[in-house]
Amino acid sequence: MEKERDLVSLYLEDIRSYNILTKEEELDLLIRAKSGCEDAKHKLILSNLRLVVNIAKSYVHKGMGFIDLISEGNFGLMHAIEKFDVEKGFRFSTYAVWWIKQSISKAIISKGREIRIPSYKHDLLNKVNKFIMEFVMKNSVYPNIEDIALGLEITPKKVQKVMLEFQDLLSLNASIGDDIFLEDTISQPDEESLEDEVLGEIGRNEINDILEVLKPREKEILKLRYGLDGYEIHTLEEIGKSFSITRERVRQIEKKTLQKLRNKFSEELKPYLFK
Numbered sequence: 001m002e003k004e005r006d007l008v009s010l011y012l013e014d015i016r017s018y019n020i021l022t023k024e025e026e027l028d029l030l031i032r033a034k035s036g037c038e039d040a041k042h043k044l045i046l047s048n049l050r051l052v053v054n055i056a057k058s059y060v061h062k063g064m065g066f067i068d069l070i071s072e073g074n075f076g077l078m079h080a081i082e083k084f085d086v087e088k089g090f091r092f093s094t095y096a097v098w099w100i101k102q103s104i105s106k107a108i109i110s111k112g113r114e115i116r117i118p119s120y121k122h123d124l125l126n127k128v129n130k131f132i133m134e135f136v137m138k139n140s141v142y143p144n145i146e147d148i149a150l151g152l153e154i155t156p157k158k159v160q161k162v163m164l165e166f167q168d169l170l171s172l173n174a175s176i177g178d179d180i181f182l183e184d185t186i187s188q189p190d191e192e193s194l195e196d197e198v199l200g201e202i203g204r205n206e207i208n209d210i211l212e213v214l215k216p217r218e219k220e221i222l223k224l225r226y227g228l229d230g231y232e233i234h235t236l237e238e239i240g241k242s243f244s245i246t247r248e249r250v251r252q253i254e255k256k257t258l259q260k261l262r263n264k265f266s267e268e269l270k271p272y273l274f275k
Contacts, residue, residue, distance in 0.1 A: 008066055015049040023091075030086050044081055044092075045074070051093060052077055055100050062108045069104055076103025102129065124162050127152055211261075217243070218257040225254055 021029065026047075032040035052073035059069050080099035084092055131151050135143040149156040211219045211228070224234040224242070236247045236254075243250070 011067070011070070012053065015046070015053070018046040018049060020050075021047045026092055027086065030081070030084060030092060033081055034084075034086065041078075041081055045077060048077055048093070048096060049074070051096065052100055055097065056104060059104050059108065064108055068107070072104045072107035073100045076100035079103065098132075121162060124154075124158075128159065128162060214257060214260070218253065218260075221250060221253055222257055225250075 021044075026044070029040040029044045033044055053070055056066065056069040056073045060066055064072075076099040077096055080092070080096040083099070084095050128148060131148055132143060135147060135151070143151070145156050145159050149159045152159070211222065214222070221239055221243070222228065224239050225236075226233065234242075236250045240247045240250045
């Protein structure tokens, strides 16, 4: 445990030195990387390592060590660079998130805790994941349960069942119906995890400085929603009850606040707010 903590700390300190790319720099490197330039590909990887770390944090208690999760996520990042189509006009980070999650999820199944999935469920899970990725690439939004059911020509009930059963292996932004999102069904571990300890000063101080531009309620909602400044991550429903507002109102405030931050600090926030 101590050895892994030291390795993670060294790794996180190291990746802080890699600059976050502007849209123009990212596009230039992607075009050069697709043309076979290994140096451009290497720079793309380095500039997105913090994105991998932040995604890997969500999988720490799934049976694999944090370093292993980061390693698998990096494989997903490299695959995303190879598969990305610059002509479609999407941001690379949106596309990369899916591949990073997929790479980590597959590794958990094969290397982490033994998870037995019947072949017919495994096939359906793969079809759902594939549909989500293709839908996002085509429409720039995540599909809801009806979209998936229609696209796969199966019942919404069947889609909802597999998504709830294997929620850890699917996109957290996918809706499972009745205005419920997968991210709202996942409980957070009670114990303080390794990444919370070693990431502390690296990400939180930067984010807290940025949040100072927000109004008190906006700041508080984001802290609760993303687990910032020592808070636990809360669902929209829980936050709504705290502020005596509806779940949908919380979502609206969150969306508006994130857009405000992205407009003002787009490059600084890229590794943290990738939804």
